[in-house]
Amino acid sequence: MLARTFARLLTLACLLGLSVGAWAAGEEQYRLGSGDILSINVFGEADLSLDKVRLGDGGTFSYPFLGEIDARNKSADELEQLIAGGLKEGYLVDPRVSVRILEFREFFVNGEVKSPGGYPFKPGLTLRKAIALAGGFTERASKSKISVIQDNDGDRTPREARLDTPIMPGDIITVDQSFF
Secondary structure (H helix, E strand, O other): OHHHHHHHHHHHHHHOOOOHHHHHHOOOOOOOOOOOEEEEEEOOOHHHOEEEEEOOOOOEEEEOOOEEEEOOOOOHHHHHHHHHHHHHOOOOOOOOEEEEEEEOOEEEEEEOEOOOEEEEOOOOOEHHHHHHHOOOEOOOEEEEEEEEEOOOOOOOOOEEOOOOOEOOOOOEEEEEEOOO
16 A cells, blocks of 8 residues: 555656656755756757756856856755846846756765765665665674764764764764773
């Protein structure tokens, strides 16, 4: 029954013109940042459509006619509106712009995991899954002393986390050492 309900919702999303990736990832709430890779499509304008645009360190990218665009902390919808507005001012009468996130920026795991480092984000990621991607806990790992610094936290304050804590792109996970 649950599988049938999910299939119906998926079909409805496709009929409404939503991409499955956007629907599942909740891209409309997701905020862009350095390292995200985008696809920008302007309907009927191949010269203004860009594929695999990586946002630079400042969350910016270069776009034809408009120059440097700051996408940092904008949603895909907000970026669509920004580009469409810029193209409407002297370039196109009614630009139809679509922005898709092709790849999310990495999240990072350090401390007592078998393979610390940066890993590609996938929607629905939890701390438990992130640690599994990093090879799991070492023998000395504390399974209760884990902190996360959220990418959108300007103060960069480590916060205690549980294994079901959601992880977002750019987050930094630290698994402390156990003393027992």
